[in-house]
Amino acid sequence: MADLYEVAGLQLSLADMTRKPLLGAAPRLEILKGLNFTIPKGSVLGIVGGSGSGKSTVGRALVRLLEPSAGSVRFDGVDITHLDEAGLRPLRRRFQMIFQDPMSSLNPRHRVGTLIAEPLRLHGLDGIPTRVARALDHVGLPAGFTARYPHELSGGQRQRVGIARAIALEPDFILADEIVSGLDVSSQAQVLNLLEQLVRDLGLTLAFISHDLSVIRRLCARVMVLHQGVIVEDRVTADLFASPQAAYTRELLDAIPLPDPDQVWA
């Protein structure tokens, strides 16, 4: 299987403005410390870690919302590490992102139809109404939803609109950043089932960022554990759950409260 993403020595640092001296440059804060990994075409990769582990930053470097400080990110053979906005534009359609909070990522003044059509129009695609209808159908929302506003929808429905917006462009890759953490367990299960089905039907490659290993286990074939900007474990999901190697992975697993009063919580 060919690799859609090849990431080598990925580093990202930011100026630490809280420690900036009055004169002179601020010290650099290392967020990602040289990551190496690949994402094969058609695979689902889970990225887990605690807050501040750098998991969202890796995601944003993959879809080039952030520019890496060193290393390289190759997307389908093209080096996108330092590509400028004009160079990125034709590629943008091929890698899309779904955000955590649809209430803040969907414009509250636009109807669902416009929200899904807007990126299609920006990319100069034709047959927009058909594409919008098809995207809504894929996420299991009725066609009549095009006339609704985001506030008229439930959390799960809003997140479906976020997904429809991403898949309408027929991308090769989707980055989903904590997209079920704001949902109730039942909607969470529905959205995960939907993603599972879309990955299968549309042949998508997916990177799924989450702090929740139980959600990752359900959806991802492979999982990468990040801790303080370093990959501490990158393995097939079943193996990772059977025998976690890194101490941090074990700590994460031990901290998950199972719905079982007999679980011993050391």
Add this chain to the structure above:
Amino acid sequence: MSYLVIDRLTVRLRGGGPLLRAVSLQVAPGEVRGLVGESGAGKSMIGRAVLGILPQAAEVVSGRIMLDGVDLLALPPGERRRRVGATCALIPQDPLTALNPSRRIGPQITDRLVDIMGWDRARAEARARELLAEVQIPDPDRVMRCYPHELSGGMRQRILIASAFAAEPKLIVADEPTTALDVTVQKQILKLIKEMQVRHGTALLFVSHDLGVVSKVCQSLSVLYAGMVLEEASVADFFRAPKHPYAAALLAATPKYTDPTAGLIPVPEAVLVATRAEVAEADRRAEHG
């Protein structure tokens, strides 16, 4: 005897529909009762009704809230505030919005002791220092002088826990106290709340959407849907065999990482339809006496 007794409490939106439908529940001293349900089920609303901090738009229609044998709803507002202020406390969800960003930590803990409990400042400060040590904050003196933004989320939540226990309350309402935290930090905070609750013998009303968390912290739980209690059980019984179909479906939807085939099953449409019908039927019965 139960410290808190809620008896057929009905709360509605002013000029609108019911938010809580004849909710009854009890919490004994030293007991931790979980309130679970999906968003909008009214679980936070119960805690807020007890503390007398319902949103402006909501009003109590009927029912009683008995705190230590006294019906809070029958008291004049000032008397009620004093009583609740002296005996109850809240551990809120988001430690960042609950702390005033422009004030140091120390006075935010001692204010309550000085203003409501009438302690002198020196005694309140000594107590705050003692509590910060009890919630395992290293160097309490330094932390008392910090502003909230200088501390991590876990540290801020520890401070709110210390602050909640400061006046030795008899009842604490914890409203999703770990939702904003990492799993590893969540575990530390839950263990801390549990330890403190046991040591102080406090009655705890624990609001959560996470059945995993509830199974670790609570002895009993009430499952809510649309402001109605569908099932009330001990934690041991509930997790072995939930009785109400909706409650069982909620448990089946909860992820379980140890078993990839279990959990994450959406609540079936048929169960939702039946549960809604049950709520409508209860409303009809209430209306016709």
